[in-house]
Amino acid sequence: xxxxxPSLTGRRVLLTRPAGRGESLARRLRQLGADVEMRPxxxxxxxxxxxxxxxxxxxxxxxxxxxxxxxxGVRFFLALHRELCGSGAEIxxxxxxxxxxTARELEQHGHPSAVxxxxxxxxxxxxxxxxxxxxxxxxLVVRPEVARPTLVRALEALGARPDAVCFYRNIPAPGLxxxxxxxxDGRFDVVLFSSPSTLERLLQxxxxxxxxxxxxxxxxxxxAIGPVTASAIELAGMKPAGIAAxxxxxxxxxxxxxxxR
Numbered sequence: 001x002x003x004x005x006p007s008l009t010g011r012r013v014l015l016t017r018p019a020g021r022g023e024s025l026a027r028r029l030r031q032l033g034a035d036v037e038m039r040p041x042x043x044x045x046x047x048x049x050x051x052x053x054x055x056x057x058x059x060x061x062x063x064x065x066x067x068x069x070x071x072x073g074v075r076f077f078l079a080l081h082r083e084l085c086g087s088g089a090e091i092x093x094x095x096x097x098x099x100x101x102t103a104r105e106l107e108q109h110g111h112p113s114a115v116x117x118x119x120x121x122x123x124x125x126x127x128x129x130x131x132x133x134x135x136x137x138x139x140l141v142v143r144p145e146v147a148r149p150t151l152v153r154a155l156e157a158l159g160a161r162p163d164a165v166c167f168y169r170n171i172p173a174p175g176l177x178x179x180x181x182x183x184x185d186g187r188f189d190v191v192l193f194s195s196p197s198t199l200e201r202l203l204q205x206x207x208x209x210x211x212x213x214x215x216x217x218x219x220x221x222x223x224a225i226g227p228v229t230a231s232a233i234e235l236a237g238m239k240p241a242g243i244a245a246x247x248x249x250x251x252x253x254x255x256x257x258x259x260x261r
Contacts (some may be wrong), residue, residue: 007257009033014188014220016041016198018072018173025192025249029256037188038093040173041201042071047166050080055085056140056165060092063163064137065235067096067129069151071105072206076168080111093140094132094152098125101247120247121228126154134161145169146197170197172204180207184216190241190256191217194225214238221259225252 001013015022026036038072047053060066068074081089095101099120108111115132117125131133133139139155141164155162180202193199197243202217203210215238217250221241226229230243242255252256 006031006033007260008037011035011189011256011260012184012187012255013037013190014039014179014190015192015194016179016190016202018042018044018170022194025252027096028249028253032253032257034256039175040178041176042170042180042195042252043173044076044168044170045210046080047169052165053077053080053167054162056086057081060085060140062138063093063098063140065129065133065160066091066140067098067155068102068142068143069098069125069147069153070104070144071102073087073144074105074109077142078111080167092157096125096129096132098122099247101240103214120226122148122154128211129213130158132157136161138163140165142167142204149217172201175200177207177216180205180213183220184208186214186216188220190221190223190259192223192225192252192256193229193233194247196229198230199232199236223252223255223259 009028013029015026015038017040022038026038028110029036063213075197092110094114095111096115097106098117100116103113103116115128117128117223137159139162141151141162143164143166145166152162152164203213218238222238223232223242223246224233224240225244230240233240244251244260
């Protein structure tokens, strides 16, 4: 009796994560037979004006907490921290992380988190911090240039003094127009979005009418890495084909496999 084919044999999967991210996920999907293309729709870079971020790092000892809302934020924060404070310098405040991926990114550099949200979204982190952050404590929130106000408002409701500082921003990735054309041509069976911005940048080009891109994406089975990204897909006028239970490789692979059972 012949062995069964791998579960994703011949399926074409587009990963829209920024360059340098998602290699382990791509490897897992390829082991299951998928044809994976890693073609970012966004690129990450330091903010145009980094004065506030540099000031926050220099005055880090004045904060009681530093809270990270993404693994990308960790990387940009630590790069600036090394530049200003030297390699191996400690982070004096207590650390809060929006989820396991963010906490792991910190731990790899020797910075354990005091609080890790089980739910990888602002609402989950806000709930996780209840009972840890107290009134009048200063909290540095490491965030991208554009971010929802949910976490800051929740911290203010606790009586804390949050300071939301931009440490990075996203811009359209090189080659974005070619990605849109291939989506419209029906090249992919699954398109994985890892953040609302990975979808938004795809929809902001003038390669094709928005309605045409949306229709092509829906045929291509848009998959969300979590509920925040799923909400962005719905707000754009589509229904997510799948939503990963966690933003981790195992959950994402399971979600994609489930589309073809």
